[in-house]
Structure formats: structure tokens, C-alpha cells
Amino acid sequence: MVRSAHKSIQLKKNNLKSYLYVGLISLGLFTSCSTERRISRNLNKFFSSSTVLKQYYAGFALYDMTADRMLFEQHADQYFTPASNTKLYTFYAGLKMLPDSIPSLRYIERGDSLIFWGTGDPSFLQSKLKGTKAADFLRNTTKKLFYAPGRYTGNFYGGGWQWDDYNDYYQAEINELPIMDNLLDIRNKNGALVLSPAILEDCFAMDSLSTQKIFSVTRDFGTNHFRYPNRPVPANYRQQVPYKVGLPLTLTLLSDTLHKDIELIALKMPPNAKTIYNLKTDSVLKEMMLPSDNFIAEQLLLVYANQLGEELNTAKAIAYIEKNYLSTLPDKPVWADGSGLSRYNLFTPRDMVKLLELIYKEVNDPQRLFSMMPAGGKSGTLRNAYPKTSQPFVFGKTGTLSGVHNQSGYVLTKKGKTYIFSFMNNNFVLPTGDVRREMGRIMTYIHEKF
Numbered sequence: 001m002v003r004s005a006h007k008s009i010q011l012k013k014n015n016l017k018s019y020l021y022v023g024l025i026s027l028g029l030f031t032s033c034s035t036e037r038r039i040s041r042n043l044n045k046f047f048s049s050s051t052v053l054k055q056y057y058a059g060f061a062l063y064d065m066t067a068d069r070m071l072f073e074q075h076a077d078q079y080f081t082p083a084s085n086t087k088l089y090t091f092y093a094g095l096k097m098l099p100d101s102i103p104s105l106r107y108i109e110r111g112d113s114l115i116f117w118g119t120g121d122p123s124f125l126q127s128k129l130k131g132t133k134a135a136d137f138l139r140n141t142t143k144k145l146f147y148a149p150g151r152y153t154g155n156f157y158g159g160g161w162q163w164d165d166y167n168d169y170y171q172a173e174i175n176e177l178p179i180m181d182n183l184l185d186i187r188n189k190n191g192a193l194v195l196s197p198a199i200l201e202d203c204f205a206m207d208s209l210s211t212q213k214i215f216s217v218t219r220d221f222g223t224n225h226f227r228y229p230n231r232p233v234p235a236n237y238r239q240q241v242p243y244k245v246g247l248p249l250t251l252t253l254l255s256d257t258l259h260k261d262i263e264l265i266a267l268k269m270p271p272n273a274k275t276i277y278n279l280k281t282d283s284v285l286k287e288m289m290l291p292s293d294n295f296i297a298e299q300l301l302l303v304y305a306n307q308l309g310e311e312l313n314t315a316k317a318i319a320y321i322e323k324n325y326l327s328t329l330p331d332k333p334v335w336a337d338g339s340g341l342s343r344y345n346l347f348t349p350r351d352m353v354k355l356l357e358l359i360y361k362e363v364n365d366p367q368r369l370f371s372m373m374p375a376g377g378k379s380g381t382l383r384n385a386y387p388k389t390s391q392p393f394v395f396g397k398t399g400t401l402s403g404v405h406n407q408s409g410y411v412l413t414k415k416g417k418t419y420i421f422s423f424m425n426n427n428f429v430l431p432t433g434d435v436r437r438e439m440g441r442i443m444t445y446i447h448e449k450f
Contacts, residue, residue, distance in 0.1 A: 036064075036071055039450055043072040046445065052438040056428035061349040062446065063420040065357060070350070071419070077331060079346040080424040083399030084292045084381075085406050086340030086347075088355055089333070090300055091372075091397075093321045094285050095362045097304045104134035104278035106269055106306070114143040117151055117269045118177030120302025120312055122295060123279045125180050125257065129287055131278040139258045146265040147254070149247055152176035152312040156245060158298060160342030167219055169240035171341065172295040176302060176312050179253045181295055182245055184226070186217055188237040193217075193228070199256055200243060206230055217241055224249065269310055286372040289397065290380035294339035301338040314338065329354050340399055352408040352422035356396075360410070366418070370395040373409065376443075382407070386440055393447045396421075403427055405435045411443055413450045421446075 043062070047053055059075035070076070104121040107114055116138070123131030138145060156173040157163070165171045172182040185196045195201055203224045204217075210229035217228045217239055224244045243249070247264075255262050288296040298314070305317040318335050326333065329351045336344035363369040374380025376394035377387050385407070386394060396409015408422040421443070425435050 035450075036067075036069065039071045039446075042449070043074075043442070043446075046442055047074050050438060050442075052430070052434055053425075055430055056435075057426050059349040059422070059424040059426075061353045061422050063353045063357070065360065065418065065420060070353075073350070076350040076353075076422075077348055079331070079334070079348055080406070080426050081343060081401065081404050082340055082345050082347045082352070082424070083401045083404045083406060084294075084340040085352060085397055085399035085408050085422075085424070086335070086337065086342075086345050087288060087292065087297050088352065088359065088397050088408060089321070089326075089335060090297045090338045091285055091289060092355060092359050092362065093304055093317075093325065094281060094300055095359065096325050097307050097321075098281045099277070100282075101277035101280055102131070102284055103275045103303060103306055104131065105137070105276040106273040107276065108270060108273050109143065112143055113146055114138075114141050115146045115148055115265055115267060117148050117273065118175075118312075119275075119306040120152070120174075120176050120178070120299045121278055122178055122181075122293075122299035122303075123284050124178060126178075126296075127181050127183075127185065129279055129284060133278045134276045135258065137276050138254075139260065145258075145260060145262045146267075147177070147251065147262050148265050148267045148269065149176065149250075150266070151269065151306075151310065152302065154312075154314050158314065158337035158339070158342050160336050160344035162341075162343075163221075165341075166221055167241055169242070170294050172242040173245045174298050174302070174314075175245045175250070177250055177254070178245075178295070178299055179250065179257070181240075182242055183240045183295075184219075184243045186237075186239045186241065188233045188235060191233055193233060197253055197256070199252060200224060200226070204228065219244070271310075282368075282372060289372055290374055292374075292381050292398065294341055297339035298337060325358075326355070328358070340401075343401070347424075349408075349422040349424050352424070353420050356408060356410065356420045356422070360420070370410070374398065376440075385436055386444070394443055400432065403429065405432050405439075407439055407443070411446055413447050415450060417450060419446065419450070 059078055059080050061076040062072045063070050102121050102123055103119045104124055105116050107116040123129045184200055187194045204226045207227040208230050212229040215231050215234055217226050219226050219241050251262055301314045301317045302312040305312045331348045331351050333351055334346035336342040373395045374382035375392035376382045377389040378392045381398040393412045396407055399406040404426050406424045411419050411421055423439050
């Protein structure tokens with residue numbers, strides 16, 4: 001009897017534990033569902049009552065990685081022009097395809113000769129990154145140098161670029177051996193123009209017929225002929241103008257930099273060509289992301305193509321990345337270039353969210369990841385999008401073209417959550433600042449309340 005009573009008591013205890021366990025789970029699920037409903041309800045009010053968002057087409061997605069649930073969606077399955085949000089695709093591909101340092105040159109040695117090929121490396125003698133390892137390798141060799149061009153099979157512009165932006169710094173041309181950002185840097189020094197690379201000084205001429213009210217330099221579209229007005233040079237004047245890339249200029253610039261003769265050779269790169277590496281991959285990806293550097297983004301796609309074989313081709317690199325790394329995206333992206341300059345690019349907000357989740361898991365280190373991204377109120381293109389702070393709560397990528405302004409990234413909440421979001425705004429005619437402030441208002445609300 002005693003044993004039976006003891007067994008009965010034990011069963012009741014176990015049942016009570018089970019009920020409590022199930023109850024706690026149910027309470028957790030209820031609380032979670034309640035929180036999700038509250039977030040969705042509140043954000044729906046924000047979007048439906050916003051006088052700014054009513055004036056154009058906006059898409060939004062907010063995702064909880066921990067719960068693996070989309071918390072709120074607004075046109076999240078619709079396609080938007082991403083602008084520089086495209087760089088998140090380029091960023092992810094770099095994480096997947098590159099070693100810890102950027103492949104800069106390929107080469108073979110034959111007798112007293114060293115033959116080399118370009119990889120598209122944007123850090124090669126780049127003005128900010130100052131990648132010199134590959135250049136030092138060429139400078140220090142005792143062998144005769146031969147450059148073998150022909151790996152790049154694309155155009156000097158990406159598909160869908162606006163040709164009339166050719167004189168602006170953000171639209172440098174694409175090639176397989178870029179030197180010094182493919183930009184001519186022009187500054188005022190004691191009232192005179194100082195150029196880098198200086199070798200282009202002979203290509204400058206004053207335009208006495210110019211009616212420009214503001215001093216600026218203009219390059220002829222198809223040649224390296226630069227013109228400036230007959231006006232005083234402003235004290236703090238600085239301008240960067242893309243130079244017209246071409247094989248003769250590439251050889252001249254490289255020879256002048258290395259102080260060595262370089263000859264041309266027609267030779268297909270063999271599969272066993274060795275590789276010279278330049279800067280750390282993280283530093284190059286960071287320099288692409290923080291200031292939103294279009295040149296680095298475009299050239300990196302060629303570096304990815306280098307990892308695949310002989311041909312440096314943007315379209316083939318993108319096709320490989322989509323097939324091998326992006327098959328889990330909910331919507332098939334329309335991806336045309338590395339930077340987002342192209343109007344052909346079309347992504348959905350929920351694609352952007354999934355991509356950011358893939359990035360988060362690939363890096364597997366939030367501190368490292370966030371250090372390579374613009375931070376709201378602190379660094380990069382998000383520095384002025386939020387109030388100045390030493391503790392940013394938004395990390396991500398902006399994207400801006402005329403009538404386009406987007407943010408996609410990670411938002412940290414006061415309750416310790418890390419959510420992924422994509423906020424895409426297209427086809428507006430009001431000032432971009434109005435759109436930026438409205439995004440900031442909503443993202444700040446998410447940070448403070450959720």
C-alpha cells in the first residue's frame with residue numbers, strides 16, 4: 001500500500017511538472033505571438049499614417065533571426081531598384097569566394113622574363129588603401145617585365161549605367177589592371193592645378209570660351225583631353241575625374257610608377273600561373289562598404305571571376321554567384337553590376353533580408369561584421385542618417401539614385417534583439433532628406449520599443 005501510494009504521489013508530481021512545462025511553453029509561444037502581433041500592428045499604423053510614405057512606392061521587411069519569422073512586411077515581395085544596396089551582394093560574394101587577401105596579379109617566369117596578368121584588383125596602388133605589395137613584387141624583380149592583356153571581356157561601363165555621368169568621380173571605368181582608382185585627382189596648390197597621376201598634365205588645356213560660373217574640369221567623353229575655364233582656382237578646390245582607360249596609358253602609368261620598362265606580350269594565361277596577393281580582403285570590403293565605393297565594387301566582381309578561371313567577365317561571375325550561393329533567396333534577383341549604378345538591378349526587400357541573414361551567418365562574428373559596415377550616426381554613408389552617437393543601433397548599407405533611397409541592414413533594439421530589415425523607397429520626387437528622415441524615424445521607433 002505504501003509503495004502504491006508513493007507511486008501515485010510521484011505520478012502526480014510528474015504530471016504537475018509536465019503541465020507546468022507545457023504551460024511555460026504555451027506562455028512563451030503566446031508571449032512571442034503577442035509581441036509579433038504588437039510589432040506588426042504598430043508598424044502597420046506607422047506605414048498607413050505616414051504622410052511621406054504615401055507619396056511614393058515603399059517596401060519594407062523586418063525579420064527576427066532568432067525566431068526565424070518575418071515580423072512585418074510591406075510590399076516585401078515586390079521588386080525595387082536597389083542602387084548601392086547591390087553592394088551587399090558583392091560583399092557576400094567576397095566573403096564566399098576570396099581568401100584572406102586579394103589576388104592582385106597572376107604571373108609565370110620564363111628564363112629571364114616575368115610575364116604577368118591583371119586580376120582586376122581595385123586595391124592595386126589605390127589612393128586610400130595604398131596596396132603596394134603587388135607593385136613592389138614587380139619593382140623588385142630582376143627579370144624583364146611583360147604584361148599580357150586580354151583577360152577582361154566586358155565593357156568599360158556596366159550595363160545600364162548612365163553615360164552622361166562619365167565625368168563624375170563615382171563612375172570610373174572598369175578594366176583588368178586598374179591603377180590609382182582609374183581617377184585623375186586634381187587639386188589647388190598655391191593657385192595652380194596639381195595632378196595625380198602627373199603624367200596627364202600634357203592633356204590639360206584652358207577653355208577660353210567656357211561660360212562656366214563654377215570652376216571645374218571636364219574631360220572629353222572618348223579621350224583624355226581635359227578642359228578648364230579661364231577663372232581663378234578656388235582655394236579649397238579638389239576634383240576627381242575618371243580618366244579614359246586604355247592599354248597605352250596603363251603601360252605608361254605602370255612604367256612611370258615602377259621606374260621600369262614594361263613590354264607587351266600576347267599570351268593566354270596558363271592554369272598554373274602563380275598569384276601575388278595584395279591587401280587583406282576585409283580591409284578592401286570595408287572600403288567598398290563605408291564610403292560606398294563604386295570602383296571597388298565593380299573591380300571586385302572581376303577578382304571573383306579570376307577565382308573561376310581565365311576570363312574576367314562580370315556577367316559570368318554574377319551567374320556563378322547566383323547559382324552557387326544565392327539559391328535560397330525567395331525571389332530570383334535581377335543583378336547586373338557590382339555597385340548598383342545600373343538601373344537594371346531589381347531586388348525585393350525579402351531578398352535583401354535573406355541575403356543579410358546569409359551574411360550574418362557567414363561572418364559568424366557580429367563585431368567583425370559591423371566593423372565593415374556603415375553605422376548609423378557614426379560612420380560611412382549612415383553617419384548623417386541618424387543623430388551622432390558612439391553607440392549606433394543601425395548597421396547596414398544605403399542606396400541612392402535619383403528617385404531612389406534605401407537602407408538594408410541590422411537594427412539593435414533596447415531589449416537586446418538584433419533584427420534584419422530592408423527599407424526600399426523608389427519613384428519619389430520629394431527631397432531625399434525627407435525620405436531619409438522618415439526611415440530614421442521608423443527605425444528609431446523599432447530600436448526603442450522592440
